[in-house]
Amino acid sequence: MNFKTLDQIDFAGKTALVRVDINVPFENGQVSDFTRIDAVLPTIRDIAAAGGKVVLLAHFGRPKGKVVPEMSLRQVQPALEARLGQPVAFAEDCIGKPAKDAVSALKPGEVLLLENTRFHAGEEKNDKMLAAGLAALGDVYVNDAFSAAHRAHASTEGIAKLLPSCAGRLMEAELTALDAALGNPQRPVVAVVGGAKVSTKLDLLGNLITKVDALVIGGGMANTFLAAMGQPVGTSLCEHDLADTAREIITKAKAVGCKLVLPVDLVVAREFKAHADHQIVTECPADAMILDAGPASVEQIADIFSGSRTLIWNGPLGAFELEPFDTATNSAARKAAELTRAGTLVSVAGGGDTVAALNRAGAAQDFTYISTAGGAFLEWMEGKELPGVAALEAE
Structure with missing residues (x-):
């Protein structure tokens, strides 16, 4: 496998669109298992430390292309802030004016979580227009969601063709381990x-x-x-x-x-x-x-x-x-x-x-x-x- 890692990208002053999997379980209105959140923290921290603006792309549940309030990623925001140990801004959409305005307000080292990508029907259809709308928000694409890598979606596959791309720390670790197990x-x-x-x-x-x-x-x-x-x-x-x-x-x-x-x-x-x-x-x-x-x-x-x-x-x-x-x-x-x-x-x-x-x-x-x-x-x-x-x- 031949892929770029975070170490091969200069993030200083750049906006990194980072695909993560924070589709975490909830019990009584609270995140009940932080495993997936904790797994993506090294990538977020490394990009922020390198002077990059971190914009998180993620899905939550299966809204099937419609806005479903109980599947909003806003409810994951507090847990993400707590585990990361710094504020995380939130945008009401993953494309368009709400997303653009939220990205523009970011300073180097800050983190923004965009709303559920699956609120758009084009996500699971790998729609080119949606991929272009996502790509327009940043300079670099980082995929740190191996668990969603078997899907050809706009935020996992389409966007990677439109921006310089690399693997995040979790994706890098997963691919390295899998190559050691079956590849070589x-x-x-x-x-x-x-x-x-x-x-x-x-x-x-x-x-x-x-x-x-x-x-x-x-x-x-x-x-x-x-x-x-x-x-x-x-x-x-x-x-x-x-x-x-x-x-x-x-x-x-x-x-x-x-x-x-x-x-x-x-x-x-x-x-x-x-x-x-x-x-x-x-x-x-x-x-x-x-x-x-x-x-x-x-x-x-x-x-x-x-x-x-x-x-x-x-x-x-x-x-x-x-x-x-x-x-x-x-x-x-x-x-x-x-x-x-x-x-x-x-x-x-x-x-x-x-x-x-x-x-x-x-x-x-x-x-x-x-x-x-x-x-x-x-x-x-x-x-x-x-x-x-x-x-x-x-x-």
Whole structure:
């Protein structure tokens, strides 16, 4: 990947239009999780310290091209000011006179938040007129919203073609980590793909088996593969209609030399609830459901991790939200964290359930990189071009 960073741009006296993702959750009228706000602070501070005027472009919710007062970014402004530790001005629109006047009033080092870009129907349509209206407000475009980079929107892709562009600190860190994981990784590379359904991750599996040396399949997905191989899965979550697809993936993995790793023992129960009576088996009884991988499977995964230099992780290995069916996920996560701390493994993980599972295991802080980008992370793992990233590629 060849893109410019903040360090290659002179921001002194210039207005930087910075695309951020501050689409944060609210509870009782207050921001309940500051992760996304905190993640963009380094970019804002670096541009301001370099003498630039910082103008923030962002979306909030899904207003679908209409002005929806409860989706106004004005309600995020106080939290942004508090975390940043300086005043943040606000403009009632992201283009036109309100935006122009607010930008004109800015002094170097000051910050302005523009109203929700998705209040304009042209945002999600990547409308050229809207992109031009945004670009007219500044001198430089900075994309620091990897989580929105899989969308070809006016504020993520269209505008990047109209101004000198670069990646912000968060985008730079994300792209560097992803390149280390799949673009130019240290080998052997192992991927963990878990979750409920194979059907949602067909593109992902198809891409990964051509890129990694070993692929660990867990969660409900593993049941579909086990059933396709003729093993009983009882009442487990399983997509029996995808048996042929699973067998095709198994065949393709063999052909390209990718080791496909499935559970060799299972933790089963008759009820889907925490602390349900359970047993460890090698074959699932007809009246039971598979809720986790067993200890022999965990040992197998740990051995593979120990022999690998790079790990990519998306999805839990079992019903991680229910004790004790979080054991395989927790054990594998802690092993990955241990190897990362020891400097023998580069570990990159992403996806909502994945982040939650690694946090529960107490392992997230030791991973090399945890992506909170959701859909963009998944599409990157699927090998798809991300429009917001492609638009930053230096010529």
